[in-house]
Amino acid sequence: xxEVEQDPGPFNVPEGATVAFNCTYSNSASQSFFWYxxxxxxxxxxxMSVYSSGNEDGRFTAQLNRASQYISLLIRxxxxxxxxxxxCVVNIGNTDKLIFGTGTRLQVFP
Amino acid sequence: xxxxxxTPKFRxxxxxxxxxxxxxxxxxxxxxxxxxxxxxMGLRLIHYSVGEGTTAKGEVPDGYNVxxxxxQNFLLGxxxxxxxxxxVYFCASSYSTGGRARETQYFGPGTRLLVL
Numbered sequence: 001x002x003e004v005e006q007d008p009g010p011f012n013v014p015e016g017a018t019v020a021f022n023c024t025y026s027n028s029a030s031q032s033f034f035w036y037x038x039x040x041x042x043x044x045x046x047x048m049s050v051y052s053s054g055n056e057d058g059r060f061t062a063q064l065n066r067a068s069q070y071i072s073l074l075i076r077x078x079x080x081x082x083x084x085x086x087x088c089v090v091n092i093g094n095t096d097k098l099i100f101g102t103g104t105r106l107q108v109f110p
Numbered sequence: 111x112x113x114x115x116x117t118p119k120f121r122x123x124x125x126x127x128x129x130x131x132x133x134x135x136x137x138x139x140x141x142x143x144x145x146x147x148x149x150x151m152g153l154r155l156i157h158y159s160v161g162e163g164t165t166a167k168g169e170v171p172d173g174y175n176v177x178x179x180x181x182q183n184f185l186l187g188x189x190x191x192x193x194x195x196x197x198v199y200f201c202a203s204s205y206s207t208g209g210r211a212r213e214t215q216y217f218g219p220g221t222r223l224l225v226l
Contacts, residue, residue, distance in 0.1 A: 044153070044217050
């Protein structure tokens with residue numbers, strides 16, 4: 001089993017739609033969870049951290065389910081500019097190292 | 111404030127040639143990292159450094175060497191390039207607090223390397 005698994009997509013959604021991505025992780029000792037965004041041929045950039053209680057940043061909501069070992073990202077009112085690849089990132093147990101998922105590609109169309 | 115920069119942006123090598131990729135950051139970060147990104151594989155950690163003068167192996171270190179002689183620079187070397195090292199290479203850096211890396215990593219724009 002991969003340490004971090006994501007559905008590669010692509011998810012093709014119209015503007016204004018709500019879309020959700022899930023990501024599963026295998027190491028139950030992992031403590032830190034993140035969503036990064038990567039535009040085509042660009043570097044990854046932090047979108048948001050994922051907290052145990054769940055957190056929201058504008059149209060973006062992240063959730064953590066430790067029992068089932070997955071995190072989720074919900075995007076409401078999708079914009080064309082949300083088109084990108086979303087990387088699920090998890091730290092390795094109690095270390096400083098991060099494991100990056102292969103990403104979920106989102107394409108928002110007019 | 112340039113953040114994290116990488117040179118070169120693109121390079122073509124022949125098998126067996128050597129080269130050095132340079133990463134520089136102006137944010138006074140303690141931790142620096144080198145990753146490679148291949149289709150369907152995600153980002154994989156090659157080597158990392160927790161401070162000036164220190165380096166450690168990541169997930170895929172074979173065929174690469176690194177040096178961190180100055181806090182702001184992290185060099186990645188390929189001694190004898192192989193086609194399997196064709197990839198996009200990203201450098202990243204992060205703060206540290208209490209001896210642990212702050213998880214937010216700031217990435218450079220990447221170096222595209224083609225080994226023929």
